Amino acid sequence: MKRTIDEVLGEARSRLARLEPHELPAALRRGAILVDIRPAAQRAREGELPEALVIERNVLEWRCDPASDARLPQAVDHDVEWVLLCSEGYTSSLAAASLQDLGLWRATDVVGGYQAVAADRGARQ
DSSP states (O other), rough: OOOHHHHHHHHHHHTTOBOOOEEEEEHHTTTTTTEEEEEEHHHHHHHTTTTEEEGGGGGGHHHHOOTTTTTTTTTSSTTTTTTEEEESHHHHHHOOOOHHHTTEEEEEEETTTHHHHHHHHHHHH
16 A cells, blocks of 8 residues: 555654643653754754754664663663654654654654744743
């Protein structure tokens, strides 16, 4: 069966409890781990969030899976709340669904990605 990327994205997002940018501070206070999956060049161009753990997309699953030999110290179990962030909230949705496929059911992303978070923070200042 052939599917379009829009169909795959829609299916991925249907599984996620996506966060709006203004919900991110509360998620961090409850212990969620914010993960910036953008490549280095994009982070350099757009800006960074100091509270974000940087895990580029190509190694994400290995770093977050608690059963992986390449896991990060934060990947303590399958109950970690991973909140993924890309530039505009597309790649992060697919990546969060991939983490859910590994049993990391609390994985999600931020609607609008870094761009929306930066705009939200700018509006609050």
